[in-house]
Structure formats: C-alpha cells, structure tokens
Amino acid sequence: KSRRTILINVNGLIKINKDLLKLYLVTDRYLCGKLGTIDTVKQAVMGGVTCVQLRDKDCTTNELIRYGKHIKEFLDQNNIPLIVNDNLEAAIQIGASGIHVGQSDMKVSDIRATIGSSMIVGLSCENLEQAKLVDNRDVDYVGISPLFTTPTKHDHSIPIGMQGLSDMIQLLDLPCVAIGGIKVEHCREIFSRGASGVAVISAICGQPSPEMAARRFRNEIKSFEKDPND
Secondary structure, eight states: GGGGEEEEEEEEEEEOGGGGGGGEEEEHHHHHHGGHHHHHHHHHHHHTTTTTEEEEEESSSHHHHHHHHHHHHHHHTTTEEEEEEEEEHHHHHHSSSSEEOOSSSSSSHHHHHHTTTSEEEEEOOSSSHHHHHHHTOOOOOOOOOOOOOOOTTTTOOOOOOHHHHHHHHHHHHSSSESSSSOOOHHHHHHHHTTOEEEEEEETTTTOOOOOHHHHHHEEEHHHHHHHOOO
C-alpha cells in the first residue's frame, strides 16, 4: 500500500488525511508494561487505531530509531501513519509520517524549514492564546489538551473541558484531536463538538487487552458517524 492515503493534496498543500486522526494512540512504555510498546501498538491497530504517536522521553535517540523502525514497518503494512513525539532526528531517520511537538519543544517553523512538505507536523495547544498563534503553513493538525485531568502527565495545565474544546476548535482552521483523560463514553460529545479525533494513552496502553480497548473506541466512533443525533 502506498502512503498516498496518509498525505493528501489540499489546495496545493500536502496535508494529513484527517480520517486517520479519528482514533489516535499515544504510546507510553510504562503503561505498556510487560506487553511492551511494539506488541501494544500491534494489538491496538488490530482493534482499529488509525494513527500512532511514538512517545518515549526516556530512551536515547538511537533506541527510539531502532524500535520506531519496527513499528513503522508494521504500520506501513496497514497504511497507518507513525508520528514521532518531540524528536526530529528520530522522526527523519525512522522515515515517520510526521512529528508532534508541544509548546516548549522545537519551534514548528524550524521543523517545517527542515522537512519541507514531506512530513506531517502536529502541535499541542493548551489554551486559546496558544491556538491564536498557530500558523496553518507550519502545522497540519492540533492536539488540544488536556481535556480532563490525566494520570499520564503530571505537569499538564488546567483541563479545558468540553466548552474549552469547542472554543478552540472554532478558532482553529485545522483538524483538532482531543487528548487528556478521554474514555469511550466521551467520544460522542467530543466528535459532536467538531473534533477530528480522540487521542488515547491510558485507556488503551496498559489495558488487559489493547485490542479490545481500541475496538470499543472504534465502535463508539462508528456509531456516532452513523447516527450523530442518537
């Protein structure tokens, strides 16, 4: 399968196919536990995950590249994008579909200058002030966080809640993915407020069956798409 379904041409700009943001897995090596990151990703993909962000702040760039390549090989077979968190060198070496950064990481304008239009760039925004500064030429999608308090990030800012999510989606002219403490029962409202996807860490990583956990999300998203007013 080609990468063309991941990257699409929108008015002359190469952008991510936003359908692939619907169920966005962010990895966490500690939550993955004995199963490990690679097998967790494989199981989650079998359950319906549409995008994977490799997030591991505690390994070297070489380690990240080594196991990132394993994950990419599997994801390529399933035509699913691999996004690398906050490590441009690793993202380039792995041949990832993109990179995702936070507000205190490398500047998106510098990333775009380095990679051109060959890769997706995602940016985290935590409030309206940050969202107002987003430049659509540099950023392909925005991760809106945190929706709720989350056990996977101790230094996160104040949760924005559903109204905060709506406000930021209305301000941004980009696909938006909600993240932070999201459970299956939140999906319908998140999508009804205009989000392109939900990003999930602990609700898939570290669950007894990542495949079953992912499938529950996927089924809920599909049921919303079938009948948004249900």
